[in-house]
Amino acid sequence: MTKIYRLDPNRVEENNPLDILAEIIEPEINLVNQIILKETENRVSLIPKLASHIISSGGKRLRPMLTIASAKLCQYSGNRHIRLAACVEFIHTATLLHDDVVDSSNLRRGVKSANTVWGNESSILVGDYLFSRAFQLMVSDGSIKVLKVLSDTSAIIAQGEVHQLLTKNDLDTSEDTYLDVVEAKTAALFSAACKVGGIVADRKITDQNSLESYGKNLGIAFQLIDDALDYSATSSKLGKSRGDDFKEGKITIPVILAYRRGDSEERSFWQKTLVSCKQNQNDFDHAVMLMNKHNSIRDTIKRAKHYGDKAKDALAIFPNDRIKEILINLVDYCIKRDK
Amino acid sequence: MTKIYRLDPNRVEENNPLDILAEIIEPEINLVNQIILKETENRVSLIPKLASHIISSGGKRLRPMLTIASAKLCQYSGNRHIRLAACVEFIHTATLLHDDVVDSSNLRRGVKSANTVWGNESSILVGDYLFSRAFQLMVSDGSIKVLKVLSDTSAIIAQGEVHQLLTKNDLDTSEDTYLDVVEAKTAALFSAACKVGGIVADRKITDQNSLESYGKNLGIAFQLIDDALDYSATSSKLGKSRGDDFKEGKITIPVILAYRRGDSEERSFWQKTLVSCKQNQNDFDHAVMLMNKHNSIRDTIKRAKHYGDKAKDALAIFPNDRIKEILINLVDYCIKRDK
Numbered sequence: 001m002t003k004i005y006r007l008d009p010n011r012v013e014e015n016n017p018l019d020i021l022a023e024i025i026e027p028e029i030n031l032v033n034q035i036i037l038k039e040t041e042n043r044v045s046l047i048p049k050l051a052s053h054i055i056s057s058g059g060k061r062l063r064p065m066l067t068i069a070s071a072k073l074c075q076y077s078g079n080r081h082i083r084l085a086a087c088v089e090f091i092h093t094a095t096l097l098h099d100d101v102v103d104s105s106n107l108r109r110g111v112k113s114a115n116t117v118w119g120n121e122s123s124i125l126v127g128d129y130l131f132s133r134a135f136q137l138m139v140s141d142g143s144i145k146v147l148k149v150l151s152d153t154s155a156i157i158a159q160g161e162v163h164q165l166l167t168k169n170d171l172d173t174s175e176d177t178y179l180d181v182v183e184a185k186t187a188a189l190f191s192a193a194c195k196v197g198g199i200v201a202d203r204k205i206t207d208q209n210s211l212e213s214y215g216k217n218l219g220i221a222f223q224l225i226d227d228a229l230d231y232s233a234t235s236s237k238l239g240k241s242r243g244d245d246f247k248e249g250k251i252t253i254p255v256i257l258a259y260r261r262g263d264s265e266e267r268s269f270w271q272k273t274l275v276s277c278k279q280n281q282n283d284f285d286h287a288v289m290l291m292n293k294h295n296s297i298r299d300t301i302k303r304a305k306h307y308g309d310k311a312k313d314a315l316a317i318f319p320n321d322r323i324k325e326i327l328i329n330l331v332d333y334c335i336k337r338d339k
Numbered sequence: 340m341t342k343i344y345r346l347d348p349n350r351v352e353e354n355n356p357l358d359i360l361a362e363i364i365e366p367e368i369n370l371v372n373q374i375i376l377k378e379t380e381n382r383v384s385l386i387p388k389l390a391s392h393i394i395s396s397g398g399k400r401l402r403p404m405l406t407i408a409s410a411k412l413c414q415y416s417g418n419r420h421i422r423l424a425a426c427v428e429f430i431h432t433a434t435l436l437h438d439d440v441v442d443s444s445n446l447r448r449g450v451k452s453a454n455t456v457w458g459n460e461s462s463i464l465v466g467d468y469l470f471s472r473a474f475q476l477m478v479s480d481g482s483i484k485v486l487k488v489l490s491d492t493s494a495i496i497a498q499g500e501v502h503q504l505l506t507k508n509d510l511d512t513s514e515d516t517y518l519d520v521v522e523a524k525t526a527a528l529f530s531a532a533c534k535v536g537g538i539v540a541d542r543k544i545t546d547q548n549s550l551e552s553y554g555k556n557l558g559i560a561f562q563l564i565d566d567a568l569d570y571s572a573t574s575s576k577l578g579k580s581r582g583d584d585f586k587e588g589k590i591t592i593p594v595i596l597a598y599r600r601g602d603s604e605e606r607s608f609w610q611k612t613l614v615s616c617k618q619n620q621n622d623f624d625h626a627v628m629l630m631n632k633h634n635s636i637r638d639t640i641k642r643a644k645h646y647g648d649k650a651k652d653a654l655a656i657f658p659n660d661r662i663k664e665i666l667i668n669l670v671d672y673c674i675k676r677d678k
Contacts, residue, residue, distance in 0.1 A: 101459075121440075121504055125437070125500045128493075129494060132490060139490045142483055144478060144481055147474075147486065148478050154474065155471035155472055158468035162461065162465060
């Protein structure tokens with residue numbers, strides 16, 4: 001059996017809550033990985049090949065870990081969360097496959113993206129397959145409540161992706177509109193991943209909503225940091241090409257802030273590079289310079305912290321325990337990450 | 340409200356079972372259309388625009404009609420079949436959107452395909468959205484049985500699409516392998532559309548299986564005729580470009596028969612055009628000539644009739660009534676169609 005994920009003791013950073021969590025829930029995550037491998041087995045060999053390429057390529061497994069951790073926070077003692085965590089990861093992976101086609105991305109997590117290796121057609125269709133598999137897993141769980149949360153979430157994600165496509169190359173996109181996109185395309189799945197943990201534990205609605213709110217705000221913070229990293233990280237750490245958002249004309253918060261705070265000459269620069277898509281070799285560095293001038297990266301991180309604070313407060317109603325502590329530390333970790 | 344479908348009295352061909360069925364189940368189909376319109380409403384305006392382009396572009400509405408007709412054949416008197424018929428059409432539409440991207444098709448039902456008008460990215464993402472919407476509709480129906488049938492079907496369709504991609508440009512594809520593809524990519528949804536009618540009517544498993552078998556065999560016959568039409572129809576009737584399969588190097592039954600029955604010179608021609616993808620202006624006409632020489636089209640239709648006969652026999656256990664008669668006539672209609 002191909003190994004998808006194993007905690008590498010040499011990799012554990014001190015005080016890295018993701019590693020600490022991975023250590024605590026290792027048995028559950030191993031079971032999740034087993035399900036993922038089993039469910040992608042197929043006599044059409046391209047399916048397991050392509051699926052394992054993207055699933056095994058060193059993703060953080062953040063979303064299924066959130067499902068497991070949320071269920072644990074709710075003292076859940078069954079095993080339904082395992083299958084549903086796999087299902088959340090399948091939805092995420094299907095989205096990534098389609099994202100890379102839509103964005104014409106060549107790199108994902110430091111390796112060639114699936115569409116680069118097998119072509120766009122394969123990525124589209126295997127994405128559809130994984131998405132269907134996600135639904136099969138939910139159906140085999142049998143809870144209409146969970147099915148409702150995850151099918152609603154899938155529709156919201158797709159709507160967010162379409163919405164993002166419309167904001168591309170559109171410098172009139174407001175910060176609020178962009179936040180709508182972020183809530184839909186990223187935060188909705190974080191939110192659902194956490195809520196599902198509360199549903200399987202049969203927790204009262206207030207608790208489920210708190211988990212939902214934690215996931216949503218963590219998801220927004222996570223995406224804002226992602227957007228900041230596209231202008232500030234080093235490519236080797238990022239695992240994808242730095243400046244990809246810029247090249248594709250994506251209008252993210254760092255751009256929105258720099259554009260709105262800039263003078264008319266600077267705005268012309270943003271128009272030329274992101275709307276007319278005329279980019280020279282030094283334009284990306286100039287963009288970063290303008291962002292630094294207007295503190296766009298700093299303030300994007302500040303915005304992320306705002307949502308991070310909301311995420312932490314959402315967990316206040318849960319009694320203090322080790323998992324809650326880790327989930328709270330995870331917020332700061334997601335904000336401080338450099339990849 | 341945009342009109343999606345209305346039976347045009349001038350369009351009714353005498354003895355056309357599809358028109359006769361459309362007339363009988365017009366109230367139900369109107370309700371299906373209302374659901375389709377309502378469910379594609381979205382503040383992200385590209386979604387309803389693109390969705391209505393493909394949904395309103397004069398498709399036969401064959402699959403949702405099969406759900407309604409199957410439920411009627413089972414004397415079902417509720418209204419669950421309406422929503423599920425819409426759900427079946429959503430799955431079909433999502434598949435078409437992705438198909439057109441994968442096949443780089445420019446025409447669909449005689450008009451520009453959605454990817455030609457709005458780009459591949461939009462078609463991929465709105466396809467994902469419609470697919471998610473289909474699941475939301477199933478979930479709102481609330482039956483795990485139906486959810487199982489339709490989520491299994493979605494996975495089978497996606498698997499069939501990937502499988503088809505692998506048979507592209509591969510003249511070693513056997514007739515049986517190609518039939519596997521057809522069963523998955525086309526017949527599975529016909530089959531599920533019919534079975535769902537039996538499930539909502541709470542019919543015994545034998546009846547459900549008979550409907551499943553009717554749909555499956557009708558679906559295979561339907562696809563084989565589609566494949567024959569790509570080499571024999573006139574473009575204006577076909578609503579897509581004649582010869583598209585040839586241009587794309589798709590290995591369908593007419594090709595498989597002509598290739599296997601041909602001499603070494605003819606096989607070199609098929610290798611050059613479909614494997615090496617070197618096609619000259621007259622190659623398509625030459626391909627059609629070779630097919631006529633070896634009776635490939637005639638025998639593809641013969642194969643289709645074989646499955647058509649199985650479809651008709653599958654309905655034998657149902658008492659003779661008007662709907663059964665129409666469903667049986669529909670088989671011959673699908674085989675004799677010229678578009």
